[in-house]
Amino acid sequence: DQQVKQNSPSLSVQEGRISILNCDYTNSMFDYFLWYKKYPAEGPTFLISISSIKDKNEDGRFTVFLNKSAKHLSLHIVPSQPGDSAVYFCAARSLNNNAGNMLTFGGGTRLMVKP
């Protein structure tokens, strides 16, 4: 049973428009959420994160929104650029006594930004 779900396997957006990637989770114990971006033949790279005590975090063109009551978060990219084309993974953190952090990942959404 997947605790973190990304229900859209792919998303296509025109350059300059907004990209919205969605993520749902089921575990109320998750306290921190992250987005990773992955290009082909490379490992995932950390993009942006949000603590469960906040509802929004912004970093340049990237904004993450968290709705705790709905157990839903989203990543907004404005404006979208062709270089943003990649697979985006949502991840949720639960605390581990030894490692301090354990991540549970969603299945990923492939974003294609068309010029």
Place this chain on the structure above:
Amino acid sequence: DVKVTQSSRYLVKRTGEKVFLECVQDMDHENMFWYRQDPGLGLRLIYFSYDVKMKEKGDIPEGYSVSREKKERFSLILESASTNQTSMYLCASSPRAQPQHFGDGTRLSIL
């Protein structure tokens, strides 16, 4: 800049072989992780280590073991490779409670 290096980008092995995947990080991170990535399933945690010689099982440890004899190196071992272990394997490291940094992955094919 954090560097996580996986020893092989591509690897082809036969069923029943013992397979070693190596990972090295250069940032003195306490934590190291092994994941496998499969289409539609995202990244699933196999094992992690929070200190030298310490390890904990992740979500899918069956058929795998790990070794961490030095802080910078974390090895994943497939004791007897099977075709359902064909996958992309990703290593990551992090300081305690900080975002993880990933290597570029090893695409392993078991024939």
